[in-house]
Amino acid sequence: EDQVTQSPEALRLQEGESSSLNCSYTVSGLRGLFWYRQDPGKGPEFLFTLYSAGEEKEKERLKATLTKKESFLHITAPKPEDSATYLCAVHTRGSGGSNYKLTFGKGTLLTVNP
Amino acid sequence: NAGVTQTPKFRVLKTGQSMTLLCAQDMNHEYMYWYRQDPGMGLRLIHYSVGEGTTAKGEVPDGYNVSRLKKQNFLLGLESAAPSQTSVYFCASSYPMDGPRGTQYFGPGTRLLVL
Numbered sequence: 001e002d003q004v005t006q007s008p009e010a011l012r013l014q015e016g017e018s019s020s021l022n023c024s025y026t027v028s029g030l031r032g033l034f035w036y037r038q039d040p041g042k043g044p045e046f047l048f049t050l051y052s053a054g055e056e057k058e059k060e061r062l063k064a065t066l067t068k069k070e071s072f073l074h075i076t077a078p079k080p081e082d083s084a085t086y087l088c089a090v091h092t093r094g095s096g097g098s099n100y101k102l103t104f105g106k107g108t109l110l111t112v113n114p
Numbered sequence: 115n116a117g118v119t120q121t122p123k124f125r126v127l128k129t130g131q132s133m134t135l136l137c138a139q140d141m142n143h144e145y146m147y148w149y150r151q152d153p154g155m156g157l158r159l160i161h162y163s164v165g166e167g168t169t170a171k172g173e174v175p176d177g178y179n180v181s182r183l184k185k186q187n188f189l190l191g192l193e194s195a196a197p198s199q200t201s202v203y204f205c206a207s208s209y210p211m212d213g214p215r216g217t218q219y220f221g222p223g224t225r226l227l228v229l
Binding site: 031032034036041042043044045046049087089091100101102104105106107 | 118145147154155156157158159162164204211212216217218219220221222223
């Protein structure tokens with residue numbers, strides 16, 4: 001069974017204090033790993049897709065990296081507006097050959113204090 | 115582009131009542147999905163559709179039905195609501211997941227409370 005574990009569950013940072021969020025996965029046949037940001041009362045907002053180990057993607061203060069077992073979301077010099085829940089999801093080939101399957105982690109709640 | 119929209123935003127039902135949640139997308143996506151999000155559980159797939167007129171079960175389909183009569187719309191029905199269906203429901207859409215544009219885009223959610 002595919003499993004996705006995000007850590008920590010919650011992280012509180014001071015503005016400007018860089019850190020990383022972790023997404024570890026145990027899946028058969030990874031086809032892609034997605035990062036989403038979710039604000040309270042809103043739907044998940046797409047950030048990045050990573051397809052192969054060693055790949056990195058950046059957007060403003062965020063950088064996502066991928067290894068064969070985990071992904072990191074590095075946040076450099078965060079601002080209060082970066083406060084949100086960050087979700088990781090892995091795309092694997094579903095049973096019976098279906099290609100829809102996304103398995104989500106439970107998320108990391110990030111709070112950045114001014 | 116409005117992206118993915120959901121109707122209604124919030125609804126309160128009594129046990130045994132029925133309702134339909136509507137999802138619409140204007141991105142010409144073939145695939146559409148219904149998820150539920152519960153505290154401590156993460157997002158779980160209820161049903162999905164890979165094209166107009168086709169639907170399939172996800173992880174937690176019991177108590178729900180869906181229909182995809184038009185490419186841009188995906189309806190989620192609760193025939194007889196139960197308190198266990200209290201949740202936040204998200205619709206998403208995407209191009210085929212195996213392609214280079216296979217990213218799921220989510221709507222704003224419908225908050226459902228079943229008393």
